[in-house]
Amino acid sequence: MxxxxxxxxxxxxxxxxxxxxxxxxxxxxxxxxxxxxxxxxxxxxxxxxxxxxxxxxxxxxxxxxxxxxxxxxxxxxxxxxxxxxxxxxxxxxxxxxxxxxxxxxxxxxxxxxxxxxxxxxxxxxxxxxxxxxxxxxxxxxxxxxxxxxxxxxxxxxxxxxxxxxxxxxxxxxxxxxxxxxxxxxxxxxxxxxxxxxxxxxxxxxxxxxxxxxLGHVQGNKMVDMQLSNDKLVERGVQMIMEKLDIPEEEARKRLRRFGTVRKAILGVE
The missing domain is CATH 3.40.50.10490 (Glucose-6-phosphate isomerase like protein; domain 1)
Known part of the structure; x- marks a missing residue:
């Protein structure tokens, strides 16, 4: 058996x-x-x-x-x-x-x-x-x-x-x-x-x-994540604030301008 x-x-x-x-x-x-x-x-x-x-x-x-x-x-x-x-x-x-x-x-x-x-x-x-x-x-x-x-x-x-x-x-x-x-x-x-x-x-x-x-994480952050809801937008803003040591409103403006956390941090279109 x-x-x-x-x-x-x-x-x-x-x-x-x-x-x-x-x-x-x-x-x-x-x-x-x-x-x-x-x-x-x-x-x-x-x-x-x-x-x-x-x-x-x-x-x-x-x-x-x-x-x-x-x-x-x-x-x-x-x-x-x-x-x-x-x-x-x-x-x-x-x-x-x-x-x-x-x-x-x-x-x-x-x-x-x-x-x-x-x-x-x-x-x-x-x-x-x-x-x-x-x-x-x-x-x-x-x-x-x-x-x-x-x-x-x-x-x-x-x-x-x-x-x-x-x-x-x-x-x-x-x-x-x-x-x-x-x-x-x-x-x-x-x-x-x-x-x-x-x-x-x-x-x-x-x-x-x-x-x-493949490079989709920096430090321990998901810098390439898709900003598909308000929670993720807020997470992205926090990541930019921490990385660049800038105020919330400036981080929010950068995220709106560049579209992704990675680009907002690097300052590239």
Missing amino acids: NKKPLTESDSLYDHLEKMSTIELLKGINEEDKKVAEAVEKCIPQIEAVVNAIVPRMQKGGRLFYIGAGTSGRLGIVDASECPPTFGVSHDKVIGLIAGGDSAIRKAVEFAEDDLEQGWRDLQSNDIGELDSLIGIAASGRTPYVVGATKHARAHGILTGCITCNQDSKLAEVAEYPIEILVGPEFVTGSTRMKAGTSQKLVLNMISTSVMIK
């Missing part, structure tokens, strides 16, 4: 339906504490993929995430937050999900089981050799993701992956595998929990580190 994958292994807790609310919450929290430690063990693998991605993006390459279900949604969330946070164009970091955009809100049955569709979706976005691909699948065996990653690597595209099982098919086909071994879920097999949290943490680390290395 085949051994269960780690993501499918039995919860360390049982009779959940008989637990009080406080017992449930404490149990979930106890398991969540293990996630950051599991991610910490993967830092060398995360470092390797970041250092491989940066020079390609410096030459004009893009970063793609591809996944199904929770994994796909997490990739889309991370990609969608890069333009407002770092001021990059919406086609610089791209998230793809099995079943297309409609699957972001509602699961599309069996979409993840097509071994060829992921590569077709990447081709429709004109993926090329300067681009990088991160396949995301907690199980490490999702056909949509495995197939896309295998094809991409065969076409000379940099490939990484984020999975929560050891020695998976996805890790086998990716050049830069990241295996976050968070252990059994509180609810057996519910990988939207610890596995999903770990994937979100690693995606944060990859995109943030890449964007810092």
Whole structure:
């Protein structure tokens, strides 16, 4: 009999339906504490993929995430937050999900089981050799993701992956595998929990580190952020005040004149 994958292994807790609310919450929290430690063990693998991605993006390459279900949604969330946070164009970091955009809100049955569709979706976005691909699948065996990653690597595209099982098919086909071994879920097999949290943490680390290395942060400030609401405008004003040591009204005038925090600080149109 085949051994269960780690993501499918039995919860360390049982009779959940008989637990009080406080017992449930404490149990979930106890398991969540293990996630950051599991991610910490993967830092060398995360470092390797970041250092491989940066020079390609410096030459004009893009970063793609591809996944199904929770994994796909997490990739889309991370990609969608890069333009407002770092001021990059919406086609610089791209998230793809099995079943297309409609699957972001509602699961599309069996979409993840097509071994060829992921590569077709990447081709429709004109993926090329300067681009990088991160396949995301907690199980490490999702056909949509495995197939896309295998094809991409065969076409000379940099490939990484984020999975929560050891020695998976996805890790086998990716050049830069990241295996976050968070252990059994509180609810057996519910990988939207610890596995999903770990994937979100690693995606944060990859995109943030890449964007810092591409020059979109100065000091510790998001100088290229899009000023898309009043809160961000006020943050921008504060950043200019602090950097240039000028009064609020002068900082506000500079921001209105130059349009971005970076340009306001540098004083260039």
